[in-house]
Amino acid sequence: xxxxLESGGGSRQPGGSLRxxxxxxxxxxxxxxxxxxxxxxxxxxxxxxxxxxxGRMVDYADSVRGRFxxxxxxxxxxxxxxxxxxxxxxxxYYCVRDVTGAxxxxxxxxTQVTVSS
Amino acid sequence: xxxxxxxxxxxxVLGQTxxxxxxxxxxxxxxxxxxxxxxxxxxxxVLYGKNNRxxxxxDRFSGSSSGDTASLIITSAQAEDxxxxxxxxxxxxxxxxxxxxxx
Numbered sequence: 164x165x166x167x168l169e170s171g172g173g174s175r176q177p178g179g180s181l182r183x184x185x186x187x188x189x190x191x192x193x194x195x196x197x198x199x200x201x202x203x204x205x206x207x208x209x210x211x212x213x214x215x216x217x218g219r220m221v222d223y224a225d226s227v228r229g230r231f232x233x234x235x236x237x238x239x240x241x242x243x244x245x246x247x248x249x250x251x252x253x254x255x256y257y258c259v260r261d262v263t264g265a266x267x268x269x270x271x272x273x274t275q276v277t278v279s280s
Numbered sequence: 281x282x283x284x285x286x287x288x289x290x291x292x293v294l295g296q297t298x299x300x301x302x303x304x305x306x307x308x309x310x311x312x313x314x315x316x317x318x319x320x321x322x323x324x325x326v327l328y329g330k331n332n333r334x335x336x337x338x339d340r341f342s343g344s345s346s347g348d349t350a351s352l353i354i355t356s357a358q359a360e361d362x363x364x365x366x367x368x369x370x371x372x373x374x375x376x377x378x379x380x381x382x383x
Binding site: 198200207208209210213222257264265266267268269270271272273 | 310313315317322323324325328334364366368369370371372373374375376377378
């Protein structure tokens with residue numbers, strides 16, 4: 164059974180940093196592209212970061228480029244390093260498997276990030 | 281690539297058919313994917329390509345496309361189909377704004 168489980172969410176003040184993790188199981192992690200998608204309170208889905216299966220190609224939404232870094236570890240984990248956090252980064256962050264071409268077939272339950280002063 | 285536009289809200293009578301649309305310049309080339317999100321839950325993958333259901337999705341869900349508009353069609357809508365529906369572009373990964381479906 165495919166499973167994704169995010170962790171590392173929490174509360175920070177503006178300008179702070181946070182590192183999200185996503186532990187995956189039930190599939191060959193090295194064979195899949197991965198993404199982070201977020202959802203602000205009462206708002207729609209926003210794709211924010213992508214990494215290819217080899218970990219050598221990444222892409223970001225304009226809203227987070229230069230502040231967030233996506234990476235993947237050999238221990239079946241996906242990461243999102245978040246720096247210079249802003250109030251509008253407050254959202255639920257989802258770890259998402261990409262079966263091919265931005266087709267997001269499995270989602271984790273999400274982890275809450277709150278940025279406020 | 282372009283932005284994807286969805287209706288804000290759509291309603292359907294129980295057991296009737298409803299169509300939810302996703303409009304954008306690249307839709308006819310890169311058929312969008314569809315996701316269903318119930319309150320407090322993560323999104324669920326529903327449809328991909330022109331008309332392909334994700335595993336476990338009932339056959340009352342189908343897709344169609346015409347010009348720059350793709351549609352998710354629910355035949356004989358059920359109460360459990362309520363929630364938000366999102367399309368996403370396979371070109372630039374962006375999501376449409378979402379459609380709230382009321383049954």
